[in-house]
Amino acid sequence: MFISPEAMLEHWQGHRRLTRRVIDAFPEDKLFTFSIGGMRTFGQLALELLSIGVPMMKGIATDTWDARVEADAMPKAEILRRWDEGTEVLNSLWRQIPVERFGQERTAFGQYPGKVHDLILYGIDNEIHHRGQGYVYLRALGVDPPHFYERA
Amino acid sequence: MFISPEAMLEHWQGHRRLTRRVIDAFPEDKLFTFSIGGMRTFGQLALELLSIGVPMMKGIATDTWDARVEADAMPKAEILRRWDEGTEVLNSLWRQIPVERFGQERTAFGQYPGKVHDLILYGIDNEIHHRGQGYVYLRALGVDPPHFYERA
Numbered sequence: 001m002f003i004s005p006e007a008m009l010e011h012w013q014g015h016r017r018l019t020r021r022v023i024d025a026f027p028e029d030k031l032f033t034f035s036i037g038g039m040r041t042f043g044q045l046a047l048e049l050l051s052i053g054v055p056m057m058k059g060i061a062t063d064t065w066d067a068r069v070e071a072d073a074m075p076k077a078e079i080l081r082r083w084d085e086g087t088e089v090l091n092s093l094w095r096q097i098p099v100e101r102f103g104q105e106r107t108a109f110g111q112y113p114g115k116v117h118d119l120i121l122y123g124i125d126n127e128i129h130h131r132g133q134g135y136v137y138l139r140a141l142g143v144d145p146p147h148f149y150e151r152a
Numbered sequence: 153m154f155i156s157p158e159a160m161l162e163h164w165q166g167h168r169r170l171t172r173r174v175i176d177a178f179p180e181d182k183l184f185t186f187s188i189g190g191m192r193t194f195g196q197l198a199l200e201l202l203s204i205g206v207p208m209m210k211g212i213a214t215d216t217w218d219a220r221v222e223a224d225a226m227p228k229a230e231i232l233r234r235w236d237e238g239t240e241v242l243n244s245l246w247r248q249i250p251v252e253r254f255g256q257e258r259t260a261f262g263q264y265p266g267k268v269h270d271l272i273l274y275g276i277d278n279e280i281h282h283r284g285q286g287y288v289y290l291r292a293l294g295v296d297p298p299h300f301y302e303r304a
Contacts, residue, residue, distance in 0.1 A: 001153030002160040002254050003269040037291025117155040132284030139189025
């Protein structure tokens with residue numbers, strides 16, 4: 001194998017800790033107002049991440065897919081509260097997944113077919129992608145982002 | 153297991169195809185001149201990616217670590233030429249790696265200790281991170297970036 005389920009979960013949770021720090025570093029008054037080149041705000045991107053990560057794992061673990069995407073602006077503290085809540089739920093869902101399922105096919109949110117390991121990697125990669133965009137927003141706002149290599 | 157070495161290589165090569173398209177979409181005259189918030193140019197970020205991906209895999213496959221980082225601007229065609237050359241080298245190096253090595257410890261470039269699977273994921277994640285920043289640069293320059301989900 002390339003990596004075990006346990007090591008992959010820890011890798012993802014390391015990313016989630018970094019993403020949390022990037023959300024926390026964002027100025028509250030810019031979260032849903034600032035953008036570059038007509039892109040979405042970082043607040044909207046953060047809401048997208050909330051609507052993919054844990055709901056994806058709930059679908060994979062329980063075959064119940066919840067495709068709701070929150071669209072309304074909310075305070076940073078509420079985003080962080082949902083993020084932290086998701087951290088524990090993610091650990092719990094992950095441990096319910098039989099190991100053979102990672103290589104099986106599923107259709108995420110009734111729309112996106114693929115092997116379970118690819119669906120999960122897509123969610124993690126999407127988090128890294130949008131967080132990287134958040135780094136540019138922070139730099140443009142004069143805020144030093146957290147170090148990319150800090151995952152503890 | 154979460155994912156096999158073969159599936160992980162294909163996942164990475166999918167990312168590399170997308171990264172190639174983002175480099176190719178970048179206006180030649182902006183590659184080493186445009187930046188946001190004091191960050192590096194996308195050309196410099198692309199050179200960093202060239203200095204991590206394949207050299208990392210060469211180190212893991214052969215225990216020979218080459219820590220050179222190219223710093224001088226070069227034409228986009230030359231970056232793409234090196235990228236394409238790396239694609240084949242990466243496939244060849246990956247297939248030389250005994251499967252048990254992915255769970256062993258190595259010190260990347262004589263400086264970064266970690267399990268081989270984490271070192272490789274770090275390289276891939278770093279590519280996604282900087283490519284995401286390239287998306288913001290492209291949008292700021294009025295260029296539509298390739299779709300994140302296109303990996304073929």
